[in-house]
Amino acid sequence: MSGLPKIVPFSEVYSSAFKTLNEEWITKYFKMEEMDQVSLNHPKEYILDKGGYIAVALLNEEPVGVCALIKTTYEGFDYELAKMGVSPKTQGKGIGKLLGNHIIEKAKSLGAKRIFLESNRVLKPAISLYLKLGFTEIVGATSPYERSDIQMELNLKNQ
Incomplete structure (x- = not known):
C-alpha cells in the first residue's frame, strides 16, 4: 500500500464508488x-x-472505502452508522477503522449523543471493528433489513 489513505467528504464524483463498494460486500454475503x-x-x-x-x-x-452517517428517526438515537464498505483489495489495512473513527468524530461534531448500526454476525471482521470502536450490542430494535441479525449502539456521551 503506497501512500496513506485520506478521508474526504462525499461528492457526486464518488457516487459510483459509493454504490460499487457497498454492492461488493452485500452481494457477496447477502x-x-x-x-x-x-x-x-x-x-x-x-x-x-x-x-x-x-x-x-x-x-x-482512488476511492477504496465509504461509510455513511444517516440521520435517524429511531427513538433515542441521532444517527445510524451505515453503508460501510471497503474494497476487497485494501481490506485488513485499517481503512475501516479510519472510516469508523472519522464517522464517530463527525457525529460528535453534529451534536449526536447516541448512534447505532445494524449488521450481520457472519461479517466477523466488521463486528470486531465495531466492538473496537466502542459499540455494544443492543436488542429490541426493529430493522428494515432482512439480513440484520445484530444491532449495536455507541453512547457518545461516554467518549
Whole structure:
C-alpha cells in the first residue's frame, strides 16, 4: 500500500464508488434489498439532503472505502452508522477503522449523543471493528433489513 489513505467528504464524483463498494460486500454475503437500492442509488436525496454525511477513503486518489452517517428517526438515537464498505483489495489495512473513527468524530461534531448500526454476525471482521470502536450490542430494535441479525449502539456521551 503506497501512500496513506485520506478521508474526504462525499461528492457526486464518488457516487459510483459509493454504490460499487457497498454492492461488493452485500452481494457477496447477502442480496440487495429495497433499502439498499434507495440509499445507494440516491445518496444525495436519501442521506445528505436529510442531514446525513458520507465519508470516502481515498488511497492514491482512488476511492477504496465509504461509510455513511444517516440521520435517524429511531427513538433515542441521532444517527445510524451505515453503508460501510471497503474494497476487497485494501481490506485488513485499517481503512475501516479510519472510516469508523472519522464517522464517530463527525457525529460528535453534529451534536449526536447516541448512534447505532445494524449488521450481520457472519461479517466477523466488521463486528470486531465495531466492538473496537466502542459499540455494544443492543436488542429490541426493529430493522428494515432482512439480513440484520445484530444491532449495536455507541453512547457518545461516554467518549
